[in-house]
Each structure stands twice: as structure tokens, then as C-alpha cells.
Amino acid sequence: xxxxxxxxxxxxxxxxxxxxxxxxxxxxxxxxxxxxxxxxxxxxxxxxxxxxxxxxxxxxxxxxxxxxxxxxxxxxxxxxxxxxxxxxxxxxxxxxxxxxxxxxxxxxxxxxxxxxxxxxxxxxxxxxxxxxxxxxxxxxxxxxxxxxxxxxxxxxxxxxxxxxxxxxxxxxxxxxxxxxxxxxxxxxxxxxxxxxxxxxxxxxxxxxxxxxxxxxxxxxxxxxxxxxxxxxxxxxxxxxxxxxxxxxxxxxxxxxxxxxxxxxxxxxxxxxxxxxxxxxxxxxxxxxxxxxxxxxxxxxxxxxxxxxxxxxxxxxxxxxxx
Amino acid sequence: xxxxxxxxxxxxxxxxxxxxxxxxxxxxxxxxxxxxxxxxxxxxxxxxxxxxxxxxxxxxxxxxxxxxxxxxxxxxxxxxxxxxxxxxxxxxxxxxxxxxxxxxxxxxxxxxxxxxxxxxxxxxxxxxxxxxxxxxxxxxxxxxxxxxxxxxxxxxxxxxxxxxxxxxxxxxxxxxxxxxxxxxxxxxxxxxxxxxxxxxxxxxxxxxxxxxxxxxxxxxxxxxxxxxxxxxxxxxxxxxxxxxxxxxxxxxxxxxxxxxxxxxxxxxxxxxxxxxxxxxxxxxxxxxxxxxxxxxxx
Numbered sequence: 215x216x217x218x219x220x221x222x223x224x225x226x227x228x229x230x231x232x233x234x235x236x237x238x239x240x241x242x243x244x245x246x247x248x249x250x251x252x253x254x255x256x257x258x259x260x261x262x263x264x265x266x267x268x269x270x271x272x273x274x275x276x277x278x279x280x281x282x283x284x285x286x287x288x289x290x291x292x293x294x295x296x297x298x299x300x301x302x303x304x305x306x307x308x309x310x311x312x313x314x315x316x317x318x319x320x321x322x323x324x325x326x327x328x329x330x331x332x333x334x335x336x337x338x339x340x341x342x343x344x345x346x347x348x349x350x351x352x353x354x355x356x357x358x359x360x361x362x363x364x365x366x367x368x369x370x371x372x373x374x375x376x377x378x379x380x381x382x383x384x385x386x387x388x389x390x391x392x393x394x395x396x397x398x399x400x401x402x403x404x405x406x407x408x409x410x411x412x413x414x415x416x417x418x419x420x421x422x423x424x425x426x427x428x429x430x431x432x433x434x435x436x437x438x439x440x441x442x443x444x445x446x447x448x449x450x451x452x453x454x455x456x457x458x459x460x461x462x463x464x465x466x467x468x469x470x471x472x473x474x475x476x477x478x479x480x481x482x483x484x485x486x487x488x489x490x491x492x493x494x495x496x497x498x499x500x501x502x503x504x505x506x507x508x509x510x511x512x513x514x515x516x517x518x519x520x521x522x523x524x525x526x527x528x529x530x531x532x533x534x535x536x
Numbered sequence: 537x538x539x540x541x542x543x544x545x546x547x548x549x550x551x552x553x554x555x556x557x558x559x560x561x562x563x564x565x566x567x568x569x570x571x572x573x574x575x576x577x578x579x580x581x582x583x584x585x586x587x588x589x590x591x592x593x594x595x596x597x598x599x600x601x602x603x604x605x606x607x608x609x610x611x612x613x614x615x616x617x618x619x620x621x622x623x624x625x626x627x628x629x630x631x632x633x634x635x636x637x638x639x640x641x642x643x644x645x646x647x648x649x650x651x652x653x654x655x656x657x658x659x660x661x662x663x664x665x666x667x668x669x670x671x672x673x674x675x676x677x678x679x680x681x682x683x684x685x686x687x688x689x690x691x692x693x694x695x696x697x698x699x700x701x702x703x704x705x706x707x708x709x710x711x712x713x714x715x716x717x718x719x720x721x722x723x724x725x726x727x728x729x730x731x732x733x734x735x736x737x738x739x740x741x742x743x744x745x746x747x748x749x750x751x752x753x754x755x756x757x758x759x760x761x762x763x764x765x766x767x768x769x770x771x772x773x774x775x776x777x778x779x780x781x782x783x784x785x786x787x788x789x790x791x792x793x794x795x796x797x798x799x800x801x802x803x804x805x806x807x808x809x810x811x812x813x814x815x816x817x818x819x820x821x822x823x824x825x826x827x828x829x830x831x832x833x834x
């Protein structure tokens with residue numbers, strides 16, 4: 215059982231829930247940027263939530279199936295078509311042997327997740343099938359898909375067609391305009407005024423937004439607390455002695471454009487960070503389009519944990535509904 | 537800049553709800569690096585429930601935890617207790633020294649640096665010429681001597697897969713320092729030997745970069761397909777705490793090693809060593825000579 219890539223889309227990669235455990239040698243977690251959407255797509259086609267699917271950024275691929283398979287598309291609103299006939303998102307549908315799955319134009323969100331019954335069966339590398347393109351690791355030959363690729367599928371029973379996530383539990387096509395972050399790390403390096411200004415200003419997603427990180431612009435430059443550069447840090451006020459970058463951390467090179475590191479994060483470097491987007495809001499970033507407006511809001515640890523709890527409650531509700 | 541041992545009082549902060557960040561020192565020093573290394577080693581050995589990743593860095597470290605399994609307050613308490621006992625008690629290290637052949641001033645980084653001259657501090661000089669000048673070194677020869685004369689510590693592995701950050705094992709006044717490019721390049725040849733701030737590095741993969749470029753090594757340090765013999769056990773060569781000794785080579789030897797890597801005949805020169813920070817500090821040049829002597833000794 216396999217699917218042939220007729221057209222790859224813009225940037226389509228094999229992803230599962232990621233490859234934790236190797237960040238200390240620079241290998242990032244990778245995995246679906248909207249992890250919740252991939253979990254749900256897998257549930258819809260009867261896969262385990264950890265199965266590998268396809269993450270298609272901004273544009274869908276065209277895929278030809280050599281066997282019957284159940285398929286579901288979640289996350290961004292990227293309407294699927296089977297031999298040209300439209301199917302619902304967030305709903306399981308059958309693709310028969312010989313049929314072609316393609317997509318209409320993106321309507322909302324940024325990344326669609328395509329789950330296929332049996333899962334995409336590329337080799338497991340360091341515990342995961344996720345693609346880390348910068349390191350040419352995992353996924354299909356360590357890279358995004360190209361025309362002519364043939365992706366092996368695992369064995370999976372066909373669940374019922376038409377299984378759907380209730381509309382109230384769908385998330386992805388209406389991404390938040392608010393990202394909650396916990397100030398910390400090198401937050402003390404900027405002035406009180408800059409700290410307040412960071413939350414007051416409206417930011418916009420820059421075109422440089424990918425799996426490594428999302429860049430934002432439009433807010434005021436951050437003003438630094440004066441200091442004597444520590445040995446080894448570099449002379450720019452935004453420089454630090456190279457340190458680890460947490461997944462979700464917000465670095466601001468030269469104090470101008472914040473970058474939130476995501477699933478294929480560079481694991482460390484010499485730019486200061488003002489804090490970290492909370493774990494519950496990381497999936498939302500994967501659905502932000504360039505030019506979209508975003509505000510950052512501060513939360514403390516309790517607020518972050520409450521959001522984390524809410525996120526878990528949502529997954530449990532979806533599991534129960536299916 | 538101040539000399540001497542910086543005061544060690546670590547700063548704790550949280551990176552969101554899943555990361556504990558500990559800065560051993562704002563400034564880089566071997567003492568700060570050893571603290572990061574020894575505390576992270578002790579945390580690893582403590583096998584604290586809920587800890588999922590332990591990442592030592594140059595003068596800091598990061599611990600990823602699952603807040604559903606351990607609270608933020610508890611992980612901080614556990615790590616602080618470990619730091620109090622493991623912090624600086626034994627500044628010794630069982631490690632290995634690895635020899636890395638380097639072709640300095642090579643054609644590939646030269647071609648690349650010419651393409652990005654508009655992003656450099658000194659557009660009319662090469663990266664080596666510029667770095668030699670601001671460090672008071674006598675041209676290419678003086679530079680190579682200063683760069684390859686003493687060994688370097690791998691003080692952190694990261695940025696991208698398997699990339700070592702290297703800290704020169706000499707007194708601060710002799711350490712080579714150079715700024716990063718004014719704006720990062722979009723391209724760096726694979727296996728480029730680079731330098732930014734006081735840190736050296738080897739680019740494990742081709743890609744963007746902002747460090748000055750000094751040369752290339754023919755010896756791969758990362759192989760995601762694990763086809764290279766010495767990377768078949770694990771795809772990344774380096775761990776924090778490894779010691780690196782550069783060996784300058786010329787083009788014919790570069791080509792010979794590259795061919796041997798291709799046919800599986802090359803294996804790196806590396807030896808196990810016990811490193812003592814105390815003995816090192818007492819006689820840096822003498823201790824380094826002993827260390828590097830083990831590479832081709834018995």
C-alpha cells in the first residue's frame with residue numbers, strides 16, 4: 215500500500231508528534247506544528263494519535279492512492295477533493311485505489327494535516343517519523359515531498375466514512391490573535407517601558423515564518439538596560455553567551471523583530487530571549503498566516519498550567535465525541 | 537573586561553511551563569562551563585521523574601520537564617539541591633580528545649565569503665585577515681598558529697544537529713575573539729570551521745550562519761544516514777566536554793582524507809583522557825602539551 219506524490223504542494227512533510235530527547239545535541243523535537251490537529255486527524259481515520267501524517271503548509275499536495283484508504287483533513291481550512299469532488303474537512307472520507315486526492319485553495323489557517331488509515335510508514339529515526347529538513351533527518355529521505363515520491367502506508371482497518379468532529383470542538387481554522395507568554399529568561403535585559411510596550415503593541419507575522427520559527431514585526435524596538443558586555447557574549451546589547459533556546463522561546467535579535475522558535479527550532483545561540491510562549495498556545499502559531507495581527511499577553515505559571523489543562527480537556531472531549 | 541574567576545551564583549528562570557533555565561554565569565569561563573557540565577551530569581544521574589531533556593550549554597543549562605508529572609517549584613528545588621552539592625566540587629572530567637584536520641583558507645569558504653562581502657565588517661579583507669588583524673596576529677601563519685596551537689573544549693552542542701561550540705583552552709588574553717557577520721549569511725559550506733565572539737564551531741550541515749569562516753575539515757561530524765563507520769553508533773560525533781585539537785593540513789592531504797571518508801577507510805584520531813581543571817589552571821601550556829601529546833603517543 216502506497217501513495218504516489220503527483221504534485222508536492224508548497225512544503226509538505228511527513229510529521230508525527232515529534233522526536234523528544236535529542237535537543238542536547240541540537241536535534242529539535244520536530245513533529246506537527248499543530249499537534250492537536252494531527253491527533254484529531256488520526257483519530258478520525260482510526261489511527262493511533264501518534265501515527266505519522268502529512269503536514270501541508272499553505273497549499274495542498276496531489277496524491278494518488280494504490281489501495282483503498284480512509285483519509286481525514288484537519289487544521290487549516292484546505293478543502294480536499296477526491297477525483298475532483300469536494301469532501302468535508304474534519305470528517306473521514308474514503309479514497310479508493312486509483313483515485314487522486316487533491317485540494318482547493320486555502321481558505322483559513324496555514325497548515326492542514328492529512329491522516330491516512332495505517333499512517334505514513336517511513337522509517338522510524340530516533341523514535342519518530344517526523345521530518346527535520348535542516349538536518350536531513352527522518353520523514354521521507356529527510357526532506358519535503360517532491361513529485362514522484364512514493365510513500366509507503368502502514369496496515370490499517372477501514373473505519374466508517376463520515377466520522378466528524380463536532381463544530382464546537384474544531385480548532386485551527388480560527389487561529390487566535392493572542393499568544394500567551396511567560397516573561398522570563400533574559401526579560402530583565404529590557405527596560406520597564408520596553409516590557410510594557412511589548413504587550414501594548416500590535417505585531418504582524420513576517421513572511422519569514424516557518425517550522426524553525428515565526429518572526430513578527432510592527433512593534434516598537436525594545437530598549438535595553440545598559441550593561442558592560444559579559445566576556446564571550448558579543449557587543450550587541452541583545453547578545454548573550456550562547457545558551458539553549460527553549461521550544462517556544464521569544465528571541466529578539468538587536469531588539470527589533472521577535473522570533474518565536476517552533477518545532478524545528480535551532481537549539482541554542484547567542485540572542486537574548488524575553489520569555490516563552492506557553493505550551494498550550496504553540497499549536498496556534500502553526501495556523502498563523504503571514505501579515506496576520508497578533509498580540510502577546512503575559513501569564514504566570516498558574517495561568518500557563520490552567521491553559522494546559524484546558525487544552526487537555528479539549529482533546530479528551532474530542533476523543534469522547536469520536 | 538574583568539579577569540579572573542567570576543562569582544558563581546546561578547540564576548533560575550522558567551522558559552514557559554516546560555523548561556527550567558539556569559544561568560551559571562553571565563560571562564563565559566571554564567569554571568562556568570564546568571559547573572553546567574557537572575550539574576547536568578548529576579541531574580541526569582538523579583533520574584528525576586518528569587525530566588525529559590537535559591541540555592548543558594556554555595555557561596548555562598536547560599532542563600525540560602513535564603509539568604503534569606513534576607511541579608515547577610519541585611523541579612527547581614531538586615536542581616538547586618543538586619547544584620549545591622555537585623556545583624564545583626569535582627572539576628575533573630573523564631573525556632576524550634579528538635584530532636580534527638583543517639584546511640585553513642580553503643577555496644570553498646573563500647568563494648562563500650566573497651559572495652557575502654557586503655555583510656562583513658571588513659569587505660576588503662578575508663575573514664582570516666580581519667580576525668588576525670583585530671587579534672594582533674601576524675597574517676595567515678600567525679593566525680593558524682594561534683588557532684591550532686592549543687586544544688579547545690566542546691562547551692555546547694547545538695544550534696543545528698551535532699554542531700559543536702568550542703572554547704579555546706588558553707588564558708583569556710590569548711583567546712581569539714571576533715564579531716559575527718553584520719548580517720548573517722544565507723549560506724555556509726558544510727564542515728566550515730567558524731568563529732564568533734570567543735567561540736569556535738564546526739558547521740555540521742550546509743546552511744545559514746553568522747560566524748567568521750576560517751577553513752574546512754574533510755572529516756564529517758554528523759551523518760543522519762549513519763553510513764560513515766565512526767558515526768554508525770550515533771549520528772553526531774560530539775558531546776559537551778569533548779576536547780578538540782585542530783591539525784592544519786594542506787590540499788593534497790585534504791583530498792586524501794576526503795577520499796578515505798568516501799571509501800570508509802578513514803577513522804578519526806581520538807584518545808581517552810582525564811582532565812583536571814586544577815592542574816590545567818596551574819600550568820596551561822604544559823598541561824595542554826601533555827593532553828595533545830596523548831593523541832599520537834602511546
